[in-house]
Amino acid sequence: MVSGSTRYSEYLQLDGLLNLQKPLSAQAGQAAHEEMLFIVVHQTHELWFKQVHHELDSVLSIFSKKGKVDERDMGSALMRMNRMVEIFRLLIGHLRVLQTMAPLDFLEFRDFLVPASGFQSVQFRLLELKLGVLTKEKMCPMSTYMSVLNSPESAQVNAQADNPSLHHWVCKWLERAPFLDSKGFDFWTEYRKAVRGRLEDDRVALEESLSFSEEVKKRQLLEWTKNEEHFEALFDEGKHEKLRREGDRSLSLRATQAALFIHLYRDQPLLQLPYQFLNQLVELDEAIQNWRSEHANMVHRMIGVKVGTGGSMGYPYLKSTLSRTRVFGDLCNLSTFLIPRTHLPKLPSDFARNLSFFVDALGH
């Protein structure tokens, strides 16, 4: 509690920090009131991106540990994932503040910004690489992007492109799941049986239904078939890998099985934190997605359909990237394959024991 000599303004380096806002309009003798907001919104974004890297690096180091993930680290991993989610939600709020700027007022300094563009944020690009949204393969068509970076920046980007992403490590972690290989319980066989039973029940009920007209029945059967196809791709490694190559799946089949198992038996003590972690991955994916979507809307409102300052295609471009930028979409799509608890294969008690605590100590 004692004896420090830390001063608030020195600790936070305020002398430096509060002197880094250099409006170009003022330098050109045409001071535009609104440029300050533009700068502050972008600088705070970059500070938060730094924080996101700080958290993401720590999650990566937990999940890339040689051999195993330490159970005692799961709590920290969850808290840090959650923090990244909250940060992206906060950043959405930043865009709302930026929207208090009228498009006409933006025009008063917009010309000075050419050809700078948020598109050039190195921290954001590195984030995409670390998460696995962006990969080395996808970077080829980005040569235009790379050309605007200076050499230390592009070195950083290239170096990161060689490192495995969070998506990679999560996939590995899921694939190692020991409960898939248990002797006492063959989850995959049992699950497949349960699915087939349920599909068959549905089909019979549908065909025998009196309350549907022939036309409605026909349509519903078509949908039933589509549903069955989803499952078939899940039961056939060849089909799954084909979908993966085409970009429709990203996790391996085994990782998908483990994720499904965790969802279906999440109440088992051992699975509760992994279940929370899978959810956090989806939450983060979605939060970043929402930020992108709001950002695209904001650009639309600010410049209409004009091209961006960096020569990018502005709003239409941003809108078009939205669908390509989910990295944990497979975890979201898992819902397609869930079956109701009543149809779920029951875990043998020996097997369930392995998913419990050493002593039954909590249930005191």
Added chain:
Amino acid sequence: MVSGSTRYSEYLQLDGLLNLQKPLSAQAGQAAHEEMLFIVVHQTHELWFKQVHHELDSVLSIFSKKGKVDERDMGSALMRMNRMVEIFRLLIGHLRVLQTMAPLDFLEFRDFLVPASGFQSVQFRLLELKLGVLTKEKMCPMSTYMSVLNSPESAQVNAQADNPSLHHWVCKWLERAPFLDSKGFDFWTEYRKAVRGRLEDDRVALEESLSFSEEVKKRQLLEWTKNEEHFEALFDEGKHEKLRREGDRSLSLRATQAALFIHLYRDQPLLQLPYQFLNQLVELDEAIQNWRSEHANMVHRMIGVKVGTGGSMGYPYLKSTLSRTRVFGDLCNLSTFLIPRTHLPKLPSDFARNLSFFVDALGH
């Protein structure tokens, strides 16, 4: 302050209200804890939709008044527009509460809901008609939808489809703007001149620029041309009407001109409230859009890529409707046509006088 005998629970009809939650799973003897949440989220949505209709009806009645909009009503119109925006933001929060339900838990009562679907909300459909998102013409392909309604419901929908929408009345209001016909100031000629000047300046600067490579120059010129085309469509009624028929524009050219004028000279006392009103229209459009987008995400997360309970196409369908459902997109696109204040034609002082207060009383 006096003598009432109102009781809280009677005023709010709580006896009725709190007995309208009838989980089907419980009726079937398979009580699913989460169904209550599902019901409450939908019921509160419907209550808020009723409130939105209450506000929207009042704005419609202000703007559809024979002959003119009373200036003394502008304050109320703004407050009510703002309230609708806040309500849709609140509804987005509702979806977040619904997301606390795990997809697996949804499955425990989902089968009971077939073929009901939020898609069938009559209040939401009426809202789309009143705003102008949905029109009589667009309703033809909705025959499937209409077939699930009972006859009082479809009568309501059909009746509303015959009434002019908010979009219609806003368009009329803008077209009546007297400042476009002023003898002392031909806004459109002046604006066109200013635009042409600015475009020319840009082109010259671009061609003479030494800092760009030939390749970059070429790309920028292409973009300059695209930009010019946007303006050309604005200066040519024929082109504008063609775009309108194709669905790329919704406001008439004259209404677009008035909206532009209001944006460019918004600081004039007479134009400040109309400016705010145009902004509120965009805000409402965007808030509804955001709600739709979050709703689509929520469906994705809840059922993956399965078909919806109502037999709709689920997530992919919802996602695809997003781009078609803006009604005041033209107002958002206005930003394309703004020019910096420094290039703006100056208003003659006689003309400006007409945009001021009778006495210069506020500037006390």
Added chain:
Amino acid sequence: MVSGSTRYSEYLQLDGLLNLQKPLSAQAGQAAHEEMLFIVVHQTHELWFKQVHHELDSVLSIFSKKGKVDERDMGSALMRMNRMVEIFRLLIGHLRVLQTMAPLDFLEFRDFLVPASGFQSVQFRLLELKLGVLTKEKMCPMSTYMSVLNSPESAQVNAQADNPSLHHWVCKWLERAPFLDSKGFDFWTEYRKAVRGRLEDDRVALEESLSFSEEVKKRQLLEWTKNEEHFEALFDEGKHEKLRREGDRSLSLRATQAALFIHLYRDQPLLQLPYQFLNQLVELDEAIQNWRSEHANMVHRMIGVKVGTGGSMGYPYLKSTLSRTRVFGDLCNLSTFLIPRTHLPKLPSDFARNLSFFVDALGH
């Protein structure tokens, strides 16, 4: 997926629901536009209160189970706690929508409401009893309140006042914690030793510090003493019980010790969910508190310092209740007693084993 005949509007009982809004101003022939909003905000509040009861009842049933809390239920308990938190955050948003009503407009129907008041919400009162904010003892001075209820309402309130609250069951659950009685590790002795060491280090460093003036030193020593007193009350059951009787503490000393243990060793697998649960209790407490505070602000803004419609004291009254209405304040105050991890007694490995999973299966 099959054969249902559920209709959206029937499932949600929309015919009933959308006909329960009966503005008194309209009935009196003086229709006030804003009364609808007033009704809808209150009705949606009551619907959400019903939902909160649904969740709280389920958490209560998990924690009041004879003998023990089933570990497999902890996930559900956490999800439901989290949902209640999200609901109260949503309700804060409701107040923001209500604030779009101008105070002058409220006056147009306020007289009709007398003497109804939100104060009379039975569901809210029951909630306070179930949580433990309100107790039988505190209800005596509430005779005025009870007198406005009709007999089924007061019967409900009285019945609930006899049931143990969530606070009660949480206290019992903590008191049963087996890790406090372990033979291999006497947490309380070790912790006390660590605290005393740290306090002593602080005092010495303070006295020997050269960077503080005598005056500052004196002030800091005073604070050191106050800090020590907090700890002394923690180490002396008599003092703790005295504070409890005076209303400064609510948990028993043993429950407090267990909660401290969970905070300090939260990374142990067995303690991660209990740690999350304790945090959720604080979050809920805080969310309700924030709702109360916003509600008081809203009342202030709406009626200034006038008395409320129910004859309550309005804003000043509401403000004054804020400090008395935390139920899990002790959990928040725990931070007073935390010591840095570096000073923490290390858990013997045998003991730590008891806080782990049966197989070390997750760390795959």
Added chain:
Amino acid sequence: MVSGSTRYSEYLQLDGLLNLQKPLSAQAGQAAHEEMLFIVVHQTHELWFKQVHHELDSVLSIFSKKGKVDERDMGSALMRMNRMVEIFRLLIGHLRVLQTMAPLDFLEFRDFLVPASGFQSVQFRLLELKLGVLTKEKMCPMSTYMSVLNSPESAQVNAQADNPSLHHWVCKWLERAPFLDSKGFDFWTEYRKAVRGRLEDDRVALEESLSFSEEVKKRQLLEWTKNEEHFEALFDEGKHEKLRREGDRSLSLRATQAALFIHLYRDQPLLQLPYQFLNQLVELDEAIQNWRSEHANMVHRMIGVKVGTGGSMGYPYLKSTLSRTRVFGDLCNLSTFLIPRTHLPKLPSDFARNLSFFVDALGH
């Protein structure tokens, strides 16, 4: 659109910005993961404070203009007020991100911070002075505070303390309101008459009421009397000034009258923007208040009831300042004095004309 050479990272000074985070724990060789978050939250706060000063200075310059406020500036003033409100709401979100840090983790670097404290933020102190929350008179007991500042900092604070605040200029602006002195309409006499009439009606209705018991009647009469006293202080300059000296009022009587007039006749075109402006003042006051309140809660949760790093009294101190820190409370309290529109003195048509536009041009 042309020829710039601005680079994103240079424009935003990222090299500088992203190198200003210097965790003390790392420097001491005891790197604590969570210190980065602590630094980033505080630095982003300071960046936003800079932005708030930018906006506030501009509003001050509009309202302190010699002689009058230009009507053409009202739109800008409103947008900037609104922006400050949105920024404080965003800052509340920052605290929520900070709450993802566990109190135990804070302890790992807390000792390094002594005696720095957010209390020492010069920008925040200047903000309080500019708004008028803090005044020269109130600064005397702050000598402890001043002593921790270095000399450029305390010079800044002292200089600001000599400048008139926003509260001062708003008061002056209201006092100049010409509509209070109109020959055709003596607002104050008419209003007083209306109030007296309404109070009398209330009293009679209360006394003659059959539905109240004698006891209830007595209580209601007491409240009626208290209400009347509020109004009496409004009609008696002496009483008003006494309340002002005691700190219960802050605006002069004449400014209060003008504010009341604006509220009561807000629909008049001339009064709509001033009405919005008064509301924005209340919104800003409230947003800052909410931020303070959340900040106090966060401190409570983080350190319990320990003293703050700066030697401040921590949570209890922060909580106690909450009630003293509203600067536009009088505007909020105005609701006490509103009377229903039906009782409002009608404006003579000549007089109303003066509150309209030069031409009746909007109502097209």
